Amino acid sequence: MTSEQKTRIRELRQNGVSYTTIAEMISLNRETIKSYCRRVGMCTPKGDICRNCGVHLIQNPKARKKVFCSSECRLAWWQKNPYPSLNNAKYTHICPHCGKAFARYNSGATYCSHAWYIAERFGGGNHAET
Numbered sequence: 001m002t003s004e005q006k007t008r009i010r011e012l013r014q015n016g017v018s019y020t021t022i023a024e025m026i027s028l029n030r031e032t033i034k035s036y037c038r039r040v041g042m043c044t045p046k047g048d049i050c051r052n053c054g055v056h057l058i059q060n061p062k063a064r065k066k067v068f069c070s071s072e073c074r075l076a077w078w079q080k081n082p083y084p085s086l087n088n089a090k091y092t093h094i095c096p097h098c099g100k101a102f103a104r105y106n107s108g109a110t111y112c113s114h115a116w117y118i119a120e121r122f123g124g125g126n127h128a129e130t
Contacts, residue, residue: 001028001036009033013042052077096120 005026012022019037023030048057052073057066068074090103095112097120102112111117 001032006036009036010040010042013037052080 005028008026009022012025017025019030019034022028022033026033048059049055050057050069050073051067053069055069055073057069059065068077090105091109092101092103093109093112094101095110095116097111097116100112102109111120
């Protein structure tokens with residue numbers, strides 16, 4: 001690795017560029033860049049920086065690792081990054097009682113409503129859907 005490459009790696013890492021992107025730009029192996037950054041002390045573990053604002057976190061060795069510096073940062077980060085699986089974890093089912101198609105986040109759902117479940121299980125007759 002040349003001194004020009006080392007300088008370029010330092011510049012890119014300080015600007016927040018990933019190891020993979022740097023490797024593609026400089027035509028070196030990703031692991032080579034990662035190990036170089038570790039050797040010169042440019043790598044900071046993810047758990048030591050607040051995900052939202054980037055403030056250095058002081059970890060308590062006897063407690064769970066901190067990810068955010070405050071409740072405000074945690075709430076702000078979750079507002080910007082909503083839970084990803086809620087948008088694409090819907091399962092489509094067909095109710096065996098009424099034949100209607102419905103979507104649920106739960107893959108084990110069988111009936112479109114609780115009323116139809118009760119009607120099927122206990123033989124309650126023809127109930128209107130609630």
